[in-house]
Amino acid sequence: MIGQKIKRLRQQKGYSITELGRLADVSKSYLSQLERGIQTNPSLQFLVKVAVPLDTSVQYLLEDSKLEQHGDSELDEEWKILIRQAIEDGLKKEDFHEYLNFIRFQSWMREQNKS
Structure with a gap:
């Protein structure tokens, strides 16, 4: 790496x-x-x-x-636009981390329900 x-x-x-x-x-x-x-x-x-x-x-x-x-060392233009827009709309790093944790939790819950 x-x-x-x-x-x-x-x-x-x-x-x-x-x-x-x-x-x-x-x-x-x-x-x-x-x-x-x-x-x-x-x-x-x-x-x-x-x-x-x-x-x-x-x-x-x-x-x-x-x-x-994954071999993608650069964000594509759509990601860059989404990130810029989120920042302009007031999204903070802490908010983004919280959102990621929520998504991980939802994914974990789906896996638990499959079992």
Whole structure:
């Protein structure tokens, strides 16, 4: 997951593995292994070094996003419009979390009723 994010960001910046390795002062072979999933647990120091030339945060590199697990690293335009509209209508993050919990509860109740 981390390696995929680094690779995507590197490619968006137009950097080769060699170039990113030089800019971040990290081993290009380790970087390559990370991008290919051979290495999967980079140190925090490594992530800090790589995040700078990629103009990202360590937090972003470490986040485990369900969107990314499904290969959808970007929201489609309809989602963006829905989110903007909800924010403009006054929906707060707390409200959205509460709504998600309600939906999960309803789903759980449906599963319980099937049993």
